Amino acid sequence: MNAIPHVSARAPVAEPAVSVRDLTRRFGNGPAVLDRLSLDIAPGEFIALLGRSGSGKSTLLRTLAGLDPVTQGSVTRPAETSVVFQESRLLPWKKVWQNVVLGQAGATRDHAAAALEEVGLGHRPDAWPLTLSGGESQRAALARALVREPRFLMLDEPFAALDALTRLRMQDLVHGLWQRHGSAVLLVTHDVDEALLLANRVVVLDAGRIRMELPVPLSYPRRHADPRFEALRMRLLRALGVGDS
Numbered sequence: 001m002n003a004i005p006h007v008s009a010r011a012p013v014a015e016p017a018v019s020v021r022d023l024t025r026r027f028g029n030g031p032a033v034l035d036r037l038s039l040d041i042a043p044g045e046f047i048a049l050l051g052r053s054g055s056g057k058s059t060l061l062r063t064l065a066g067l068d069p070v071t072q073g074s075v076t077r078p079a080e081t082s083v084v085f086q087e088s089r090l091l092p093w094k095k096v097w098q099n100v101v102l103g104q105a106g107a108t109r110d111h112a113a114a115a116l117e118e119v120g121l122g123h124r125p126d127a128w129p130l131t132l133s134g135g136e137s138q139r140a141a142l143a144r145a146l147v148r149e150p151r152f153l154m155l156d157e158p159f160a161a162l163d164a165l166t167r168l169r170m171q172d173l174v175h176g177l178w179q180r181h182g183s184a185v186l187l188v189t190h191d192v193d194e195a196l197l198l199a200n201r202v203v204v205l206d207a208g209r210i211r212m213e214l215p216v217p218l219s220y221p222r223r224h225a226d227p228r229f230e231a232l233r234m235r236l237l238r239a240l241g242v243g244d245s
């Protein structure tokens with residue numbers, strides 16, 4: 001896979017990898033679930049999207065993925081885009097490696113093996129999905145995303161169903177993949193700490209609008225004990241309406 005040079009959130013970038021302009025999305029005659037929302041994501045930038053339940057996070061992601069139509073406005077993103085969901089969505093009647101290459105023209109068993117190796121599942125290409133643990137299934141889902149060599153990777157609460165320890169391991173894995181491949185990443189999460197551990201910039205959504213955009217100017221690896229981490233955490237919690245405000 002080609003490494004795309006990492007561009008930090010602050011670097012001047014002429015062409016964003018992803019551009020959302022005045023995006024509005026309604027269901028039927030209902031209220032705007034996304035309300036004239038604009039957002040640019042730079043090549044190689046890692047964005048975490050936070051927001052209360054119902055704030056429009058999944059709708060934004062689905063619209064970016066082309067799974068949901070745009071009511072008004074526009075969305076531009078690379079053709080090479082991959083999505084990983086909360087559930088791995090592996091087909092149980094196909095082996096792991098077959099799932100990894102599914103729907104990807106030209107992808108071979110060797111491509112699957114390389115992607116599985118990278119996510120720490122190189123020893124189980126012939127396993128059946130139902131024999132995998134939750135963490136292993138999500139690793140396979142990540143391998144399936146990687147085999148597409150995405151310039152833009154969307155992750156919709158990919159660790160939400162995992163236990164705390166597995167979740168930490170998966171966060172490390174995603175961080176490593178991002179550093180190696182340099183894709184732009186959009187991670188939807190409910191977890192403020194996860195957002196601050198991983199992202200260059202945290203975007204808080206509220207009723208379909210961006211309530212806050214918070215750059216995270218801390219180097220990696222990040223530590224909860226860092227007072228700057230804690231200060232950013234408090235700001236995010238306030239923006240989410242948690243804690244004293």
Ligand SMILES: Nc1ncnc2c1ncn2[C@@H]1O[C@H](COP(=O)(O)OP(=O)(O)OP(=O)(O)O)[C@@H](O)[C@H]1O
Pocket residue numbers: 027033051052053054055056057058059060
């Ligand atoms: N297919 C649909 N038809 C009608 N309304 C919908 C549909 N999908 C989503 N909505 C509404 O759009 C709003 C935003 O939903 P969305 O799933 O994007 O929120 P979310 O921030 O991802 O929430 P959560 O954190 O609970 O996953 C909600 O009020 C939801 O009820």
